[in-house]
Amino acid sequence: MINLLPPAIKQERHTKSRIYGFITFYIIGIGVMVLGPLALMTYNFTLKSSLDNLASQVQTLEKQKSDQNALISQAAFLEDRLKAAISYQNPTHWDNILDRIAASTPTDTQITDIKMTQTDKTTFSLTGNTTDRRSVVLFADKLNEDKSFVGATVDTITDSTTGTSKTFQFTISFSLASSTK
Numbered sequence: 001m002i003n004l005l006p007p008a009i010k011q012e013r014h015t016k017s018r019i020y021g022f023i024t025f026y027i028i029g030i031g032v033m034v035l036g037p038l039a040l041m042t043y044n045f046t047l048k049s050s051l052d053n054l055a056s057q058v059q060t061l062e063k064q065k066s067d068q069n070a071l072i073s074q075a076a077f078l079e080d081r082l083k084a085a086i087s088y089q090n091p092t093h094w095d096n097i098l099d100r101i102a103a104s105t106p107t108d109t110q111i112t113d114i115k116m117t118q119t120d121k122t123t124f125s126l127t128g129n130t131t132d133r134r135s136v137v138l139f140a141d142k143l144n145e146d147k148s149f150v151g152a153t154v155d156t157i158t159d160s161t162t163g164t165s166k167t168f169q170f171t172i173s174f175s176l177a178s179s180t181k
Helices: 008-090 093-103 133-145
Strands: 107-116 122-130 149-164 165-176
Touching: 093 133, 093 165, 122 133, 133 149, 133 165
Parallel strands: none
Antiparallel strands: 107 122, 122 165, 149 165
């Protein structure tokens, strides 16, 4: 092939081509140097806003969790109180039971204290005063005859003399029949 361009023009073209290449390279380099940090800043900004959004969602979820835990705690408290209230609503008719105890009490006997213990069965402990031992035994027998009470036993009888009068202090224990309620 024949080259009709003089070598100076050819050399000049080659030099201009190189200069244009260097200029293009420098422009691209400067563009990368300017646009690269801008792109990184934009990426960091989006990442930071996304991270802030996730942090606020985590805080919201933690608050909801603490609110739910508080509600669960309150519900457990209310459930416990409800169970306690139900256990207090015993269907036992105490006025009838006390009337039966009063009906079994002999006339010369005075009841000074009644204690009740309620576990799997209801147990009573009666304390009182009387003028003779026979009344204490009669009282225990009358309680045993009543179908509302089970196992009436005389626990203690002590006598005390004051002046001319003699009194006996006693304790009788018995249980409430399971059918009496």
